Amino acid sequence: MSKISHSQLFAVLIGIRMFSIICSVHPSDAGQMAGAAISILLQLAAAIPMIALYRQKNFSLKKELLFGKFGKAVYALFFILWGSVSFSNLWGVTKSVYFPIDSSLTGAVILAAICIYTASMGIKSLNRYSTIMLGLIFFSLFIMILGAYPKAELSNFAPNADFTEITESVIREFCSSGELVMMFILLEFVPEKRSKSITAFFTGKFILTELVAVIEITVLGKIMGLSDYPFFSAGAYSQPFSIQRADSLYMILFTMLCVMTVTLQIVLCSMLIKEIFPDLKYNTLLSTVLMLGASSAVNILNIDLTAITGILILLLAVIVPIIMYIRRKLKHEGKKSDSAVPASADA
Amino acid sequence: MKAKNLIPPFLLLLTLNGCSGKSEVRDKGFIRTIGADYSDVQNISLQLYDSDEILTGQGSTLFSAIADSEHTQGKKLFAGHLELFASSPENIYENLSTLLKNNRISPSCSVICVPENAAGLVSESESDYLPELIESSDRSGLIVKKNISSVIDDLLGTDGKAAVPIFKDKEIYMAVIDGEKIIGVLTRDESSGLCWLNGGIKDIYLPLDINGRKVDFYVRKSSTKITAEKQGDKINITAEIKINGNAEEADIDREAVKQNVSEQVSGLCAKTIAKTVTGMKADVFGIEKSINARGISESRTWEDLIPNINFYYKIKISE
């Protein structure tokens, strides 16, 4: 896989995060904002073992024992799951926000076809695409803020939140942070300034989350409870003309970020599948079909994936790096003491 | 024949067939005004943009009634550009939330309550009449123009009530509704007071009586800020109204004019509060929001809280 610069990693992760924000169905309030802030802080703390691991000399994820075939399969499974979450998000949005396609499945299949094509271009083009997306995100938010400014009522913001609300928000926010797992894998391909990239990402994530929440709260007020997707509703309410509705414009941002998110999952998943089964062909197609299938199953059986993804994120982005770090540390200590024995014997 | 050779004729077919049956802009009728009455079923009258034809329909829900009205003409009706929704008070909340959830209605669509025969009013009036009446009354400071989102936002408040313009006896006033019925109608002065409390009055003339002399005070612009403060059991609500304007006559005592404007505006506000907040137990100018915004946690019910609210007015006039 090609190398990724630290700024490209930042752009990729911010793009993935922005997609989660757009697809969020939970109404924003003070509790959610506080919870998100705490959660991001905790995620930063949880990323420390990851950073420490990559700071070690000669560390390579590929060489680690935990990253054997079984480990790779678990990570691939996570990416399939996350890809299916993205497809489910698309289905949810097509049902709630006006989408000019006859059926949600058609929409998902077209998206999948495009993603197979984009994934075939490789991670390098995805990295560059993410930089352009970063510009589009800033531009969209700028337009949204401009439109929201005359409609925003600061009095809609009530700084009251109870402990349960905040706790729920912390957990919910963590469960929607699949980008942590992607970050762990992608860091392998970042040659320098990894810590800088991660710090910038968490800062950006905090600003984005809180900014969108403020817009939603001040613009929507109590109507937020009625809207299925607060981001789109905020877009609809922030339009400049009286008899007009501009939320469809945010569909552009949604779709382009959706392509980026699914493409990344396909690229990472097919890369891992190829490492597990080197002779297997059509990895990209297989990954996409698995994602679509998983998404269909989730929709038909009406399964809530939040808990499963939460546990997987905890396992794959926090626990695995910690175990790897401890293992390497112990190994290093062992080597040190081994080399110390003959030295003392000589003495 | 290779599969890719089939692509051009397929695309040509799609384009000539209008893309798999998607409706063209000429096949759509764009609804401008809806008048809806509810008595067991929805009876509606519709006015379209660029057409004098009045469509009527009946159905169990608003959208089934709209679909019913489509049969009278060939076009598929589209409500995305709805400018005005005139509704009877019954079922108004349900109708508004249905419209909003449809996700293609502009949140800025105006709402007016018509106690009797809203559909009839829409079908009998010119297409411009009601939207322009609301617009001009709002501009003159007689009513507060309300749109779908603001009415729903008010109805979702703790008090469950909202102030909306009402068309009654061929005149326009403000009324307080609770989503299903009218709680009460405000007088001209009370409606005007509500306008001051909601803020944003501009470009109007306020008639004053300064020592027997009739004087016009020109309000260039104004803004209102509602703040809450807890004092023991009581909550103090202050309406700070900033008015920028001047008397049209030059040779007049400016202090007396300011005094008079201040008294008149606070008098109008007091009347409104007495009728709406105290009388109807309605939060019609964001009392709850200002309490919440201050982070004041309140366990009392809205009904219990109202007797413990004190209202103060700060009128600041600048030229």
Add this chain to the structure above:
Amino acid sequence: MKPSLLKNIPVIPDLSENIKKIKEISEESSDVLINEVEISGISSCLFCCEGMVSTSTITELILHPLMNINLPEKSAEALLSHINGKMLLSIDRPIAYNYEDFFRLLNSGFALLAVDGADYFLAFGVQGYQTRGINEPSGENNLTGSHEGFVEVIRTNMSLIRRKIKSPVLVQKLFVLGDKSQTDLCICYMSDRVPKKLIKRIMDSLNKSELESILSTGYIQPFIESGGKRIFSSIGMTERPDVLCSKLIEGRVAILVDGNPYALIIPKLVSDNFQTVDDYNFKPYFGTFIRWLKYAALFLSILLPAFYVAVAMHHPELLNSTLLVILSQSEENAPFSIVAETIGVLIMYEIIKEAGLRLPKAVGGAVSIVAGIIIGDSAVQSGLISTPLLTVAALSVVGGFVIPELTQSITVLRIIFVICGGIWGLYGISLFGAAVLFNMCATEDYGFPYTAPFAPFIKKAMGDTAVRSGFRKMQNNDFTVEDLHEQN
């Protein structure tokens, strides 16, 4: 006989045999002039190609001095060493040892002297063929810059570049490609700014071609471009020496092809399409304004018709009521679907453009009148096409004129976007837009991403892409394209 095989046939020290061989290879072609003559008592022959040499030059500078030679020693070796060592008959005097060199020089306008007993030909640069004068480039007009454009003669083009960059680090290397056409090509670069590795890679790519002839830059372009199905070309073209020089100074490589007034530039970046010479002559604020206007024009030309179709068919709520009424009224009586109508108008425009382009200028003007007044006006009046649609199509087409280098991509993308917008609305436009963006991001040559300096974002290069900084600021920037190079 294959021209490459001529390399293996050496010149022999027998004049009559050599003449026989030349006649045999050229099959006594009428333009090969063979003048047998005795110089200083030795049988000699002067070869030249009719129409390729200047008669007065050859008479005054070659024939006259040669005929006056009278050496005591009557040997080929003595005669040729005298001509080569003691007489400066022309400043370009290559030697041909085989028939490949002989015919290349002969057909390039050289006069070649063969002497009985010598196993090589002495060539004299006496070119005198008719060429087009240096004119203003027709495709890259400007207001305030130079009005010189490249011509078809490669050496003239080389001189045009050299006149602007007099530094010795400007390297211009001639080489020959094309089995039959034996076309002269010239690779130009600044030796202090372009890594030798890059030049080697480009030359290797070119040498991989097995073309028989190179009649235009388009013949070699696919060999230096990276593979894969890319929408946008990553090789630039210019017919302006000043533009080429600015690119060379940025560390790019140029390839000139004899017989073509266009130079190829490697690498090309997306931002290059929006830069013109005038930008650097205007005030920076105006240059920046013009540049942003061009960026907007690109989006307008590709996406405006598609947005129009998508909004009219799927998202009418995006329009305010006044615009909607105008749109609805105008489409009321149109007989076709809005997508068919839009594609029809766009294709009609392309046909008219092609007709105007290929016809003689006088008739081309008539085509414009017929197209603009008769077809356009009558189509609207008869209700076949709606006025807003015609306005949108015209705006889109005019927008495309602002970025002429991207015409090919814009034309095709515009129509595909209309189809996507018609079928799936903004969703379709976004999806196809994402695919196009990915394709664009995947385009790179020799490690230079086409989307640079936007993606990857290079802050240093923003001074001449996002804005047009003043020269006071840019002079210290020391920017070269090597700053955009992305490692694998």
